[in-house]
Amino acid sequence: MRRASSGRRSFSEGFSLLVVVTLGGCATTIPESALRLPESTLDLRSMQTRTLEAPSENDILAATIAVLQDMEFNIERIEKPLGVITASKVTDADSASEKTGLFFLDMLCALGGGGGCDAMSTAQDNQHITLTMVVLPSLSRSSEYKARITIQRVIYDKMDRIKVLERIDDAKTYQQIFDNLRKSLFIQVGEK
Amino acid sequence: MSRSLQILSLLGVLLLAGCATSPANVAGAGTQLETRQIQTREYDTLDKPMTMRSVIATLQDLGFTIDQADADLGTVTATRLHEYTMRITVTVVERDNQRISVRANARINENSVTDAATYQDFFIVLDKAMFLTLHKVD
Numbered sequence A: 001m002r003r004a005s006s007g008r009r010s011f012s013e014g015f016s017l018l019v020v021v022t023l024g025g026c027a028t029t030i031p032e033s034a035l036r037l038p039e040s041t042l043d044l045r046s047m048q049t050r051t052l053e054a055p056s057e058n059d060i061l062a063a064t065i066a067v068l069q070d071m072e073f074n075i076e077r078i079e080k081p082l083g084v085i086t087a088s089k090v091t092d093a094d095s096a097s098e099k100t101g102l103f104f105l106d107m108l109c110a111l112g113g114g115g116g117c118d119a120m121s122t123a124q125d126n127q128h129i130t131l132t133m134v135v136l137p138s139l140s141r142s143s144e145y146k147a148r149i150t151i152q153r154v155i156y157d158k159m160d161r162i163k164v165l166e167r168i169d170d171a172k173t174y175q176q177i178f179d180n181l182r183k184s185l186f187i188q189v190g191e192k
Numbered sequence B: 001m002s003r004s005l006q007i008l009s010l011l012g013v014l015l016l017a018g019c020a021t022s023p024a025n026v027a028g029a030g031t032q033l034e035t036r037q038i039q040t041r042e043y044d045t046l047d048k049p050m051t052m053r054s055v056i057a058t059l060q061d062l063g064f065t066i067d068q069a070d071a072d073l074g075t076v077t078a079t080r081l082h083e084y085t086m087r088i089t090v091t092v093v094e095r096d097n098q099r100i101s102v103r104a105n106a107r108i109n110e111n112s113v114t115d116a117a118t119y120q121d122f123f124i125v126l127d128k129a130m131f132l133t134l135h136k137v138d
Helices: A002-026 A041-048 A057-070 A096-111 A171-190 B002-020 B032-039 B048-061 B116-134
Strands: A049-053 A074-079 A084-092 A124-137 A144-157 A162-167 B040-043 B065-070 B075-082 B084-095 B099-108
Touching: A041 A049, A041 A144, A041 A171, A041 B048, A049 A171, A057 A074, A057 A084, A057 A124, A057 A144, A057 A171, A074 B065, A084 B065, A124 B048, A124 B065, A144 A171, A144 B048, A144 B065, A144 B075, B032 B040, B032 B099, B032 B116, B040 B116, B048 B065, B048 B075, B048 B084, B048 B099, B048 B116, B099 B116
Parallel strands: A162 B075
Antiparallel strands: A049 A144, A074 A084, A084 A124, A124 A144, A144 A162, B040 B099, B065 B075, B075 B084, B084 B099
């Protein structure tokens, strides 16, 4: 009698556990704040945006294309009516210091007699950088435009596995691009 | 006891098999009407280009990089690489010559975003951008 009841209990416990584990494994996890504005929005927006003066939107777009070419980007797409330019480039992400560290890790692993010492294959190999530039005419002042740049990158390791997915949040990078853009715009307008 | 174990094992196999199969899932889940309602919002304006620019500004604020934009077809596709990969497509369509309908659909990694709250968050941000655009505030 007691055995039967304990059997029933372990069955119901086992069943509940199984259901919880299985549902947990199947459930799709959507982060709650996926499309909410983060607190850093204003800082990020000011880092990525500059107000430019130019005779037309076309001048800014042409100057941007020239700057992107200077920076060795390939232009992927341009949608002129919306002021959108998308560009990308693949560059080397190989780092000598990272490789030295991983080499010693492999050496230690081999000396310890462990098999499958392959830390080196996780070394960074190349990175795909995508840049979007959007020009927005000022709603209150003519001949004034807001230009906003966003940059992201994916770093792959030696085995072509994705190692890092990130947005570039470095203020200096944006400052450098906008400095170049101002010079390019000056030349662009002066040449006309 | 052994019978209980048998039932448990059978259930386990059935449930795990449910997870393991990978159907092509081309048509997606959920009813068409329900999905459209969750993903769509209408605005009392007829300015399609400015609506599209507001959509693009909103996506940039949310940390997306614009992959593709088409003013004629009213489509914007964007990607955000941050902890996970999120892709979103937003379409802007004129309705009955009276208003503009904006529809967004998003995916995170290999899952589609189906919860209404996430789309509501997107439209809260877009509402603000649309308000500023309609009142000509930079």
